[in-house]
Amino acid sequence: MPGQVQSIARAAAILRLLASSSGRLGIGEIARSLDLPKGTAHGIVRTLQDVGFVEQDKTSGKYQLGAALLHLGTSYLDVNELRSRSINWADPLAARSGEAVRIGTLLDGKVLVVHHVFRPDDTLQTLDVGSLLPPHATALGKVLLAYDVGAANTVMQGEPEPYTRRTLVTARALTRALSEIRDNGWAAEIEEMTPGKAGIAAPIRGYGGLVVGAIGLSGPVDRICDGSGAPRPTLVTYVRDAARAVSRDLGAARW
Amino acid sequence: MPGQVQSIARAAAILRLLASSSGRLGIGEIARSLDLPKGTAHGIVRTLQDVGFVEQDKTSGKYQLGAALLHLGTSYLDVNELRSRSINWADPLAARSGEAVRIGTLLDGKVLVVHHVFRPDDTLQTLDVGSLLPPHATALGKVLLAYDVGAANTVMQGEPEPYTRRTLVTARALTRALSEIRDNGWAAEIEEMTPGKAGIAAPIRGYGGLVVGAIGLSGPVDRICDGSGAPRPTLVTYVRDAARAVSRDLGAARW
DNA sequence: AACCCCGGTCGACAATGTCGAACACTGTTG
DNA sequence: CAACAGTGTTCGACATTGTCGACCGGGGTT
Numbered sequence: 001m002p003g004q005v006q007s008i009a010r011a012a013a014i015l016r017l018l019a020s021s022s023g024r025l026g027i028g029e030i031a032r033s034l035d036l037p038k039g040t041a042h043g044i045v046r047t048l049q050d051v052g053f054v055e056q057d058k059t060s061g062k063y064q065l066g067a068a069l070l071h072l073g074t075s076y077l078d079v080n081e082l083r084s085r086s087i088n089w090a091d092p093l094a095a096r097s098g099e100a101v102r103i104g105t106l107l108d109g110k111v112l113v114v115h116h117v118f119r120p121d122d123t124l125q126t127l128d129v130g131s132l133l134p135p136h137a138t139a140l141g142k143v144l145l146a147y148d149v150g151a152a153n154t155v156m157q158g159e160p161e162p163y164t165r166r167t168l169v170t171a172r173a174l175t176r177a178l179s180e181i182r183d184n185g186w187a188a189e190i191e192e193m194t195p196g197k198a199g200i201a202a203p204i205r206g207y208g209g210l211v212v213g214a215i216g217l218s219g220p221v222d223r224i225c226d227g228s229g230a231p232r233p234t235l236v237t238y239v240r241d242a243a244r245a246v247s248r249d250l251g252a253a254r255w
Numbered sequence: 256m257p258g259q260v261q262s263i264a265r266a267a268a269i270l271r272l273l274a275s276s277s278g279r280l281g282i283g284e285i286a287r288s289l290d291l292p293k294g295t296a297h298g299i300v301r302t303l304q305d306v307g308f309v310e311q312d313k314t315s316g317k318y319q320l321g322a323a324l325l326h327l328g329t330s331y332l333d334v335n336e337l338r339s340r341s342i343n344w345a346d347p348l349a350a351r352s353g354e355a356v357r358i359g360t361l362l363d364g365k366v367l368v369v370h371h372v373f374r375p376d377d378t379l380q381t382l383d384v385g386s387l388l389p390p391h392a393t394a395l396g397k398v399l400l401a402y403d404v405g406a407a408n409t410v411m412q413g414e415p416e417p418y419t420r421r422t423l424v425t426a427r428a429l430t431r432a433l434s435e436i437r438d439n440g441w442a443a444e445i446e447e448m449t450p451g452k453a454g455i456a457a458p459i460r461g462y463g464g465l466v467v468g469a470i471g472l473s474g475p476v477d478r479i480c481d482g483s484g485a486p487r488p489t490l491v492t493y494v495r496d497a498a499r500a501v502s503r504d505l506g507a508a509r510w
Numbered sequence: 511a512a513c514c515c516c517g518g519t520c521g522a523c524a525a526t527g528t529c530g531a532a533c534a535c536t537g538t539t540g
Numbered sequence: 541c542a543a544c545a546g547t548g549t550t551c552g553a554c555a556t557t558g559t560c561g562a563c564c565g566g567g568g569t570t
Contacts, residue, residue, distance in 0.1 A: 006557065007300040007527065012306035016323075020332035027548060035554055037529050044527095044550065047259040051267035052363065059462070065331040067362045068271075070369065073328020074385030075274035076320040107322045108307065114325065127382065130329030206313070235429045260527065262558065277536055292560050297518065299558095316517055 010036065011044050014037060015065065028182065045208060050066050061228035073130060082204065082213045083114045085249040090117045090215065093242040097235055100125065100218040101242075103138040103204070104133065109154050111141040119219065136160040136174060139189040139201035140214045145174075146181040147203055148209035167192045186240055188231045198224035202229050202243035206253035212250070215243050265291065266299050270308060270320065271422035279317035324348050337459065337468045339347060340504040345372045345470065348497040352490055354474040355380065356497075358459070359388065359395040360467065366396040376473065391415040391429060392422050394456035395469045396445040400429075401436040402458055402466035417471050422447045441495055443486045446476060453479035453503070457498035466474045470498050 013034055018025060033203035040231040045063055046053045052068030077083055086103045094101040103115040103240050109132040118125045137154055145152040156171040162175075181187040188200040198206030201216025216239060218224070226232050273280060280288075286296035300318055303309040307323030312377055341358045345430040349356040350373040358370040366388040373380045390396030390410055398406040423429050441457040456461055456471025462509040471494060473479070481487050 005266075005298055006264045008299060008302045009261050009306060011260075011266070012303075013306065015327055019327050022330070022436055024334070028546085038548085039530070039550085040528055043260055043317045044263060046549090047263045049269075050259055051264060054265065056548095063337060065327060067266075067331065067335075067360065067369075068330045068369050069324065070333045071362065071367060071387060072270055072274050072320060072354040074330075076322065076324045076328075077385075078277055080280070080322075105322065107326065113324050114322075120463045121431055130325045131453075132326060133269050140369070158413050177329045260524090262527085284514080292517080294561070295559055301518090385520085 007044060011053075012045060012047055014041070014048065015069075018054065024057055024060065024064045026060075026062045030063070031181050034228065036059055037129065057249060061171070065224045073107070075116065080114055081250065082206075082246075083174050086115050086213075086215060086246050087203070089245045089250075090115055090241045092215065093238055093245075094118070095120060097217050099217040099235075101215065101217050102128075103213060104138075104144065104214045105214075106135070106144045106148060106151055108254065109131070109135060109151050111135050111138060111144060111214075113214070134161060134163070134193070136169070136191065137193040137220070138165050139187045139199035140183055142177060142187040142189065143203050143214040143216070144211070145203045146178040146187065152178060163193050164191055166190065186243075187216075187234055188236075189218075190225065190229070190231075196221055198231070200224065200235055200239050202240045203247075204243050204250065205247040207251040209252055215239065215246060260429075262299060265289070265295075266303055269296070269299060269303065270301070272322075273309065273318065273320050273332045279315065281315075281317045285318070285350050299367060300384075310371065330367065332384070335369055336505065337501075341370050341459070341468075341470060341501050343504075344497045344500045345370055348470070348472065348493055352472050352493050354472040354478065354490075356470065357383075357395060358468060358474050359393075359399065359468045360469075361390070361399045361406055362387070363482055364390060365391060366390050366399060366404050366469075369468070389416060389418070389448070391424070392444065392448040393401060394454035394473070395440045395473045397432060397436055397442040397444065398456045398471070399466065400459050400470040401433040401442065407433060418448050419446055419450055421445065441491055441498075442471075443491075444473075445480065445484070445486075451476055453486070455479065455494050457489055457495045458496050460502040463508040464507055469500075470494065470501060 004235045014030055017030060017033055027038060027042050027045060031038045032227060039075045045054060054063050055066045056063050082105060089102060090101045098120055100119040101117040102113050104111040104113050111126050113131055116127055116129050133141060135145050145155060156174055160169045162169050168177055189202050190198040197218060198221040199216050201219035201251060203211045204213040204215055206212035270290055271286055272285060282293060282297050282300060288295045295363060300309060304311060307321045309318050309320045312316050327420055339424050345356045345358060353375055355374040356372040357368050359366040359368050368383050368386055369506055371382055371384050388396060390400050394492045400410060423432055443455050445453040452473060454471050454473035454477040456469045458466045459468040459470055461467035479490060
């Protein structure tokens with residue numbers, strides 16, 4: 001495979017940098033972070049500004065992401081087949097379970113939320129479509145890792161952040177959990193990300209049976225789990241049924 | 256101002272092309288649309304694919320927007336000051352008025368929705384944060400045009416699409432409407448976009464008094480307007496109050 | 511089997527982007 | 541009050557870099 005177009009790769013790196021370091025960055029900081037000459041960085045940023053991908057704060061002179069990206073991002077949602085097929089099944093799942101439903105896919109080793117249905121009868125929730133969740137501490141993420149050995153290895157190379165006492169951080173614990181998920185066909189997460197919260201998720205398969213995403217619900221641990229501390233079987237069934245339905249819509253043969 | 260970085264400008268054009276022609280495009284179509292040699296287009300697209308901005312459908316070989324854009328888009332929302340300052344005031348406005356509230360800004364001569372609060376007690380609504388609205392047929396858009404002569408001229412150069420019989424399409428009608436909006440300090444739209452729907456909007460000013468966005472509500476015409484067909488004064492006051500509050504938060508001196 | 515369209519590859523050429531020094535400006539510091 | 545340390549920005553010479561068009565291999569269709 002021939003090489004990349006250097007300037008475009010650099011432009012993308014600048015955009016990612018601006019996205020990660022939430023807030024505004026000066027041209028000097030950008031150049032330093034990416035190890036580029038200031039002049040070069042400036043040229044790239046200027047064209048990104050011309051096309052609306054970054055904006056410049058007039059008073060401070062610093063740069064931030066631009067409005068054009070918002071439209072591109074939502075345009076992605078329009079063509080994303082995983083999302084469009086999921087919508088029909090996510091709403092019923094939320095209604096039946098009474099919990100918030102999210103659909104995610106793997107992006108760069110993390111979980112990208114492509115759809116989100118609020119918990120019924122609860123208003124104050126923030127939409128987190130487009131946000132990235134940690135793969136090792138969410139039910140969605142663990143499902144996705146279970147069926148993507150490459151990503152799973154990458155996560156275990158790094159140091160998984162311990163959000164709570166129950167977060168799986170060692171490679172041993174993660175490997176065992178993922179293997180169990182593969183056997184069961186679904187994953188649970190109980191207070192591994194936030195105390196008092198739990199989640200259940202199952203894999204969504206696309207054409208050819210490949211896992212292309214995951215669907216899951218999350219809520220207070222005392223509603224997700226039964227008295228013995230295990231996920232309620234009825235909820236698990238709901239989630240798995242929804243996952244199978246979406247998979248069927250996506251053209252997965254018989255899952 | 257020195258020139259742009261050619262390849263980046265081209266890459267941006269490809270992304271916009273993919274966003275507009277909703278669906279997948281082949282490399283040939285891309286090259287033809289932008290008048291580029293196939294080889295060149297391929298190199299750019301390949302790089303965009305490597306950074307996750309476009310994805311390729313394995314079976315058809317066609318390209319579409321990639322997942323990384325979704326995250327960049329929402330990252331933009333996180334740093335967007337207009338949006339973050341608006342949120343505190345959009346919810347109360349929706350609650351007081353009982354209607355859906357939207358906040359928009361001008362992008363490329365169209366209205367980009369940066370925040371959206373659903374109408375209270377109504378569930379089935381689709382979130383249109385990130386979507387583009389026509390400037391000449393929405394209350395938000397007319398407000399923004401009224402305070403941006405450049406964009407207003409551009410819109411009038413083109414041929415404004417007539418959505419309904421009441422849509423303003425001639426330069427004369429638009430110019431008069433915008434002038435009136437400037438005098439009043441707010442705008443209304445009654446069945447100019449969709450029959451049976453109406454909206455009210457007011458300008459949001461940033462530091463220095465410049466108009467940086469607009470806030471408005473929309474709903475069924477019989478709830479927005481009173482018996483005589485004019486927008487209800489109480490609703491207009493609500494909207495203007497909210498716009499002033501946001502402007503104050505943004506640092507506009509006395510508006 | 512001949513054809514046409516597709517996406518992908520390759521290598522030569524020069525247009526293109528890169529680079530580092532210099533500029534104008536601001537706010538701070540001695 | 542001047543020197544300084546920052547900032548974002550400009551410029552022009554150089555050669556790296558991306559562009560370009562012909563060519564390859566494969567699927568469909570005719």
